[in-house]
Amino acid sequence: MQCCGIRFQEYLSFHSKVAYKLLVEQTNHRFEAVPQQILKKKKYTAKAATDSSMAAVAGKRPTVTHVIFDMDGLLLDTEKFYTEVQEIILARFNKTFEWSLKAKMMGMKAIEAARVFVEETGISGSLSAEDFLVEREAMLQKLFPTSELMPGASRLIQHLHAKGIPICLATGSHKRHFELKTQRHGELFKLMHHIVLGDDPEVKKGKPAPDVFLAAARRFEGGPIDSQKCLVFEDAPAGARAAKNAGMYVVMVPDPRLDSSHHAIADQVLSTLLDFNPSEWGLPPFENAESNHAS
Structure with missing residues (x-):
């Protein structure tokens, strides 16, 4: 069996099993045939394959030039408001709000999430998606003005802006x-250089469709920016999928209650934004004072 110009057995004897595993994960290829699109881009030699897998082992990441932020649950601690309100509504039907359902709804446009909510909780016969949104809206409007920043949000945004890195917001929230x-x-x-909201005319479909992130890339100065130069920060599975569907890299900062099976799509998973190291992605590093600042 051939692998990138050398025999599979020779590859294993020359390189570690760890490198092989990483190469399989990176290329989704188990050495039965090298995809033609890869062959067209560059000569895929044993050395190239080794360099790729060794870079992953060393923790090297691509260099990005532009950063796109989600908002709810990533920069602002607002997801708890949605949870609280939806628990109140379901209590009326003697039902509980499961985290598996929340994971599906996070990042979606409001009406799309509402349809998922009433269908999966079995209350669609008693409460339509539209009526659910009306009832929820009254409670949310009282809670939203109390929104707090998530740990590390202010530090990262101010740092990137000060260093001249183009940043923007791409959120499913309406104006x-x-x-x-x-x-x-x-x-x-x-x-933020610009802000793309969920009710923007260019956003035809909500996450996990890539619309909001593609619109964000178009509006940077000199846009559209190459997707491979964009790094997206997300907390939600639908948002992470939207970023990947747009061809972008994604750092996921999920709620700790989110099942880890949702992490696989992300290029990097962090506990909080405080854990982000800009230099890993070719971005200007934090100064010492910034590194010690926890806000």
Whole structure:
């Protein structure tokens, strides 16, 4: 059996099993045939294959030039509001709000998430998706203005802006909700080059469709920016899939209650934004004072 110009047995004898495993994961290829699109891009030699897998072992990552942020659950601690309100609504039907359902809804447009909610909880016969949104809206409008920043959000945004890295926001939130959620944090969000909201005319489909991230890439100066130069920060499975569907790299900062099976799609998974090391992605490193700042 041939692998990248050398025999499979020779590959294993020359390289570690760890490198082989990483190469399989990176290429989704088990050495039965090298995809033609790879052959066209470059001569895929044993050395190239080894360099690729060894780079992964060494923790090297691609160099990016532009950063796109999600908002809910990533920059702002707002997901708890949705959970609280939806638990209240379901209690009326003697039902509980499961985290597996929340994982499906996170990042979606409101009406899409509402349809999933009423169908999967079995209340669609008593409460339509539209009525659910009306009932939920009244409670959320009181909670959104109290939104707090997530750990590390302010530090990272201010750092990237100060270093001249183009940054933007791409969120499923509609304008009316965005304004309520950011009331206390207006100065920070003004640092974004631009903001793409869920009710933007260019966003035809919500996450996991790539629309919002592709629109974000188009609006940077000199856009559209090459997707491979964009790094997306997300907390939700649907958002992470949307970023990958747009051809972008994604750092996922998930809620610890989210099943780890949802992590696989991300290029990097962090506990909080405080754990992000910009230099790993070719971005300017934090100064010592910034590294010790926990906000």
